Amino acid sequence: MNDVVICLLNPAGFDRAAQGLAGAGRRLAAELGSQLKAIVLSPQSPAIPQEVARVADNVIVVDQGAYQPEPALSALTKVCSQLSPAAILFGNDTYSQEATPRLAHRLGGAAVGDVVEVMVHEKALRVSRQVYGGKAQATIELKRPPAVLWTRSRSFASANHLTTPGDITELSPDIPIDPRTRIVERKRESQSEQRLEEARVIVSGGRGIGGPEPFNNELKPLAELLGAQLAASRAACDAGWVPPTFQVGQTGKKVTPDLYLAIAITGASQHMAGISEAKNIAAINTDPDAPIFKHCRFGIVEDYRKVVPLLRQKLIALQNSQR
């Protein structure tokens, strides 16, 4: 009654988010003296379950074809109710976020999302997460097992490989077709194959950028130079300057890069909630009192229009001198 289960929904690869999830699951299982099980639902490549088996004791593969919300939830419910989990952990992708509260409800458990820490406290599970747009941190004790959690998984350290890989079992639970909802079209809109959550360097623009053109003409070349992904604040996304998939913040992506370069972003707490796990934050802003500087490792008080073109030249010169 105390297994730990990690779930990967329609994964494209065993990325850092999945590795962090396995790491969090492994440490929790060790604390509970139990096994780590993994459910891999409709992997996009047959290599993924084998990669998961290097860090999990048991891997259950359920192939349902392309993800559909209702059948996926039914399959997860069926597989989980045959196990006896104390905790079921997910990453922070869209599918995981929508599945967790409903799975908790069906299993008689309780869910918490956007978890950054999982603890065992006198046999109860406690988690911490940010609330009030990142202005406060809450510790929450789950009162009904299983605890169903989606986590900011990339911020967890990954798990060591097992000496002997875990077993892989394929299950085909009998799930009726659900005609009530159906995904009929899927469109990728990201800049590359890499998810923003996986990026190690992010160049991000805010309201102060002023329009879509500077994103394209100034920030994008800078990002390319740094091997970075481009992101934006909610204000810039709401203005339609960049697609909503670029949004970082409490209601956008929660990112964990090694460097987050915030350009013309004041640093409202709802934005900071998305980057609190970044290793280094740097900023370019005209306002020395902008809240962003309180979270920065380094920065410059100047108009980005003056800084960015020059910065590109300097970076190119530095890169050339290092060759």
Add this chain to the structure above:
Amino acid sequence: MNIVVCLKQILDPEIPAREFRVDAARREAERGNANLVTNIFCENALETALQFRERWGDAKITVLSFGAPTAEDSLRKALAMKADAAALVINDKSSNPDPLTVAQVLATAIRKLGSFDLVMVGREAGDWGAGQTAGLLAEELSLPCVSFVDRIEAMNGGLRMKRQTDSGWEVLEAQTPLVVSITNDEHNVPRIPKVRDVMMSYRQPLTQWTLADLGYEMDDDKYYEVVDLSIPQKESRCEFVTGDTLDERVESLARRITEVTSAL
């Protein structure tokens, strides 16, 4: 088509961090001088519903809230934005009910309101941000759920909607009844009601229920409990790059960036 839009009134999330305080004993934010506002994603949901009615006609929009008596203001504003009817379930028990309690109360109230085809909620609230209402409400009502929707259209006998995913977007077709959670995009920025409509809204009927009216009893078998609430002290000291000229300062910035990124 009967649409129910759930609204939550919250402490204004735009208050600056330096004015934000928590009451550690009650594990709640202190009200201070902050305004109470309707959660933005709930307003995005209402705006999406209003646009659906304008485009497809023949829809009755009822706004529903579970909260303190002050939540009446959120409902009045929604009426001023031209919702058709409003109902408030007054929370006379717990100041911060857990997500399951909220979903159960809303489900009970929705059933009491009568027949419905579509229930819309914001994807999460700017205070506790649990993001669970849509999913739990769908389970309580035994309905399917579609999350992170930003556009809804009528389609022969059902609905067609677009939703945001972490890598782009998806189009879904769905039968009613259905629960959806709404996220923001450039098309569902909430409209500003006219001053006259705001004044008029206070003359419109507004249903008020207590938990007892719904026959809902809070149980002690809690879903979860907040055991600690604190403000993290995570300020770091920013090193402002130095130099006599802009050129020197940017050079220094480039060096710092290169140090951090080449260590990867």
